Amino acid sequence: MARNKDISLPLSLAVKVELFKRGCFDFITCKDGKRHEKQGQALAILTDNDHVEVLYGGAAGGAKSWTGAAWLLFMCLAYPGTKWFIGREELKRIKQSTYITFKKVCAMYGCTEELYKYNAQDNYIEFYNGSRIDLLDLQYKPSDPLYERFGSLEFTGGWIEEGGEVNFGAYDTLKTRVGRHLNLEYGIVRKLFITCNPKKNWMYDIFYKPYKANRLEAYRYYIACLVQENPYIDPAYIEGLKTTSDKVKFERLFKGNWDYDDNPNALCSYDDICAIFGNNLSIRTGKFYITGDIARFGADYARLAVWDGYHIIDLMCFPKSKLTDIQLWITTKQRKYRIPKHRCIVDEDGVGGGVVDNCDIQGFVNGASPFAGENYRNLQTQCGYKLAEHINANEVGIDEELVSQSDREEIIRELEQLQTWKGDSDGKLQLKPKEEIKLDLGCSPDWRDMLLMRCWFDYNEIDIPENIEQILGLT
Known part of the structure; x- marks a missing residue:
């Protein structure tokens, strides 16, 4: 639809547009004597001059999609010629869900279909005044890992719907594409609006954790909205969430708990992972072991632990892999806890091979x-599944004083990455690949790797009697 000067807004809609520009959102947030406070807060932040990135959600039923659709509708009507986007993990979901909500919003506020046109072939909505909303497919493509397909696009602002489904790369690219079309002319601050349910992906690290710690950057804003805070929601919907037998769904969608992740591929539950810290049910045998994940060529961290059975009693993290320091730590702990070489293991890939040789200990080869x-599929997968079994049986423990709060959070995040993955053609079980984990966490799962190496001894335990010297006639 080309810009059409012969079309003008109906008076009632023109009044709403003017109210919106003045920051009066009651016609959106108020109905039947009730007010949706969180929705009003979101619209105020989306139209202020102070914030750039806005995350809205934290539970189901908060009117997230309605808020996003209303914001884009009135920005398009208020500022002719501006350009916006709606992005989801799959384009078909925009067509099947988000666009349906958009049409309902238009009908509610009197924006008839003669004022806009939906181009299903090229996937955009264009208004009579030249404003436009592009519908973007944000699916991750191995052929375009950096989302370069969006690299030349210019938008006034945009909306990522269902951020829990969206790859970090899409967010990271699109935030650089807003604020590039008529923002200066209209005095509009660039805005990236993200709506979501709780999900432990980039939103958790970039928005929720800093928000919880009261250190969210000034240009970012997080609005938590629970279903109970939506005065217009059907009470039956709330009751359905309250009575669900699925604890993860209840925690995430009703209580807005970000620490529960809804992943059917997870090998361990969140509760069982958290239980390892200070676990008084863990298996302690009096046999001690050392496991270690050695950082490759100075990258990531080296993590080493001393185990009593399946309980960690000593721990060290080296920010860089200086082999002499690592080797000294291993030999010192061997003497302190009387740990023989055959009960010590570190990864043999990369620089870890030097530690294996110099300390004359066991080597863990991930692809064996x-x-x-x-x-x-391989040894790492086998030990990962075995570790999950021990965690779910509450047999793994870590002395609480050994780890900081940030360490604890990292360990939980990495153990949540113990997930099944699509099987080989020959039907062998696989773990979620490290490359995929790095995409989700932004780092290598060093804690996970150090922990799963303990399971190597489940298959290679050498049971040497305490009176071995007497048996051999050495005493």
């Missing part, structure tokens, strides 16, 4: 064949 002919 699994033990006992079990149906796993």
